[in-house]
Amino acid sequence: MFYDQAKIFVKGGDGGNGIVAFRREKYVPEGGPAGGDGGRGGSVIIIGNEGLRTLVDLRYQRHYKGTRGEHGMAKTMHGRGGEDRFLKVPIGTVIKDADTGEILADIVKEGQEAVVAKGGRGGRGNARFVSSLNRAPQLAEQGEPGEERWLELELKVLADVGLVGYPNVGKSTLIAAVSAARPKIANYPFTTLEPNLGVVRVEEGKSFVMADIPGLIEGAHEGVGLGHDFLRHTDRSRVLIHVLDMAGTEGRDPLDDFDVIQRELAMYKPQLVEKPMVIAANKMDLTEGEENLERLKAKIGEQYTIFPISAATSEGLKPLIWHVNTILEELGPVQAVEEEKVTHMDVRLKPEKEERFRIERDDEAVFVVTGKEVERHVAMTNFDQEESVVRLSRIFGKMGVDQALRDAGAKHGDPVKIGGLEFDFIEYGGDEEAEKGGDES
Structure with a gap:
């Protein structure tokens, strides 16, 4: 049987967590921070293979994930990165985002690769948050979640x-x-x-x-x-x-x-x-x-x-x-496909400027804040660490999330939802600047 279409789910591996750790050495009673960073998660990569003729293998297994990065360790040892997951497809396979219909990649030659789900970066350990004002930080980042999406693969026979x-x-x-x-x-x-x-x-x-x-x-x-x-x-x-x-x-x-x-x-x-x-x-x-x-x-x-x-x-x-x-x-020689505008996932183009976040109000009067950047910061925050929560608040203040909520009508104590988590909107006495590196992507 010839299979020329398949729908699959891909997810990059989550990044490993950074940790809070301190040096414990003889004759060093107050050792400095030594928490290592987590490893990057493995990506899902589609690669062209001339030996394949159909997409049959992708119809029997529909979920593909990269492995998670290892967590950071003491003595500033970083966690190992996760392994990438490679999926082989026939030459002539067009890869589309199942939700938007956007063409993500067009596999037209042997060995061509397309990163379709990027692994999340590893969280930073407390050794990375040392500053002149905080010599012994008690915070570390969680690993960034890997990208995930449903893909539609369509094989178009390559023939002269x-x-x-x-x-x-x-x-x-x-x-x-x-x-x-x-x-x-x-x-x-x-x-x-x-x-x-x-x-x-x-x-x-x-x-x-x-x-x-x-x-x-x-x-x-x-x-x-x-x-x-x-x-x-x-x-x-x-x-x-x-x-x-x-x-x-x-x-x-x-x-x-x-x-x-x-x-x-x-x-x-x-x-x-x-x-x-x-x-x-x-x-x-x-x-x-x-x-x-x-x-x-x-x-x-x-x-x-x-x-x-x-x-x-x-x-x-x-x-x-x-x-x-x-x-x-x-x-003359075979040219690349001209009929359709293709964005190759393995070529990182400079993205168009887009709004950093959006605020809407749902049917239950909850303020919902959406946007990749704010959702990533929430996902990488360890809410069991007080310093991490304070840092998140400072980041949102610098990004303008607090002021945007006020402009949208949020009052002290109103519920706010970001990335699946619900918070209470708290009015502080004043805005504080995010600490160094807090708004890094």
Whole structure:
């Protein structure tokens, strides 16, 4: 069974906690702080692998997590970082955020990596919070939670040439005749339910990959007859061969077939009809082939190159293959995907400036503060340590969270929720600056 779609959950490992510790040495009655930092959590990384052909492995296991970083230790020893989790996918896999639909990465070559869930950084131990005013800090950070998200993976077959056309027009017979591919061939529609790939060898040192894309029917752009599942594989083909049944063995007019398939390609994605295309007028060994061929030439002969062939007898295949190879040589080397704007996760671009936090009021009159930065500070605060809580308050004061809550109408004692935790809004006598490094990301 060919699997070209999968939905998985990925989560980077949480960072290890920093610890509070002090030196305990003979003849050093008041040793300084010596709490080590926690290790960074392991990330989830998707990597391209040419040996894979489907996404079947990802359909049986749907949750993938990086390991957590080790906690810090005494004597300022840092915890070990967590191990990254690598997921292998076939070349041609597009990775999307399941919630937003944003394309996160496009795996187009062997070994290409995309970090899809970054591990959290380790929390800092108390040795990192020493200052001129606090020589023996009693606080340490918790590890940062790792990123998590649902992903949709979609495999689009990478091929130089794609065969398109109605079911049972002879696409499978054609690819079997010109390559070593051995697709299932039978005299009924939708024999092919998955793309078949074959390497077509033109001559020594010259070859290209051909994909037998399952048959399309009218309404395919709306999903009729597994239309979307079939059409997506035309995206990556550099040249299309439109195969027509010139004998009309299914009771259809080949000229009407041509119009329908062209319309479906255009309605699914307009740039598909702009790809180089040649016409394979198949089944010319049967009756009515010549008459329909003349009609076809009169209609589209000036726009497309037409090759009369018989895939069953191999008649006319050599000129077709040589012509397609010439087109591929004129197109030059394979270029990266141009149809879609892709942000590669392994290339860290400077993010656009966005608001640091947002304040809303829910149905229960609770002030809800959201934002990656404020939620991260809450998650990394150890609420069992008084100094850590005071530090969090100072950070929020410097960020402007306190004033924003006042502006939103919060009064002393009102409930405030941040990152799943609920607090009481407390009015202090005045704002204090966050300590050094308190608002670091």
